[in-house]
Amino acid sequence: MAHKLKKTIVLVGMMGAGKTAVGKALALKIGVPFRDSDAEIEQAANMSIPEIFERDGEAFFRARESEVLQRLLAEKQKCVLSTGGGAFLAEPNREVISAKGVAVMLDADLPLLWNRVRHKDSRPLLRTRDPRKTLAELYAKRAPIYALADLSVRGCAEYSIEEMANKVLEVLATRHDVLEVL
Numbered sequence: 001m002a003h004k005l006k007k008t009i010v011l012v013g014m015m016g017a018g019k020t021a022v023g024k025a026l027a028l029k030i031g032v033p034f035r036d037s038d039a040e041i042e043q044a045a046n047m048s049i050p051e052i053f054e055r056d057g058e059a060f061f062r063a064r065e066s067e068v069l070q071r072l073l074a075e076k077q078k079c080v081l082s083t084g085g086g087a088f089l090a091e092p093n094r095e096v097i098s099a100k101g102v103a104v105m106l107d108a109d110l111p112l113l114w115n116r117v118r119h120k121d122s123r124p125l126l127r128t129r130d131p132r133k134t135l136a137e138l139y140a141k142r143a144p145i146y147a148l149a150d151l152s153v154r155g156c157a158e159y160s161i162e163e164m165a166n167k168v169l170e171v172l173a174t175r176h177d178v179l180e181v182l
Helices: 019-030 037-045 049-056 058-074 091-100 110-117 131-146 161-172
Strands: 003-005 008-012 034-036 080-082 101-107 151-154 179-181
Touching (some): 003 019, 008 058, 008 091, 008 161, 019 034, 019 080, 019 161, 034 037, 037 049, 037 058, 037 080, 049 058, 058 080, 058 091, 101 161, 110 131, 151 161
Parallel strands (some): 008 080, 008 101, 101 151
Antiparallel strands (some): 003 179
8 A cells, every 4th residue: 555645754752662663664664764863863963862961961962852853854755753752842842843744652651661661771861770760750741741742652562563553554544634545
C-alpha cells in the first residue's frame, strides 16, 4: 500500500517509549526518510548527548534541540522525525511542531519504560542515585504535556516494533491532512 506524507510526523514521548525504533519502522512503511533530532544534534556538535549535557549543560542542549527541530520541520521533504524525550516540553517546540507537522505521542507505562532504559548509560537525566525514582518523577511531570500531542498510540510490552509501527499507521490513516493512502 502506497502512502503520500503531507506533513512531517513527529514522534514524542518519554525516553524508552520507542520513538527511534518505531520511527525507523514507520518511515520504511511509508517510504519516507527517518530523522532523529538527537542524532542530528550529536552530528552537529561532534559529541554525544551525555557529553553535551556534561560540558555545556541542559539549557544549552535544549536550545540546540529547538534549532534542530525548526530546521528539520522547515525542510521541503516530509519525514518521520524522532525527538528526544524533553523536546515536546518546550512550548515553542510544540508550536512549531503543530504548525509544520503532526505530533504523535508514543505512550508507554512506567514499568515498560524502566525495563527499556535501566541498562542504558546514554540517558543523562537518569544519572542519579535512584534512576528509577527519577524516571517516575519525570514521567509524572511530563505525561500531562505529552498528552497535548495531536495523536496518541498506546504501546505495551507485547507489541513488536513492527506492530507498534502498524498501530501508529492506523492512527495516522484517520488524518487525511497528514497521510494519504494511495
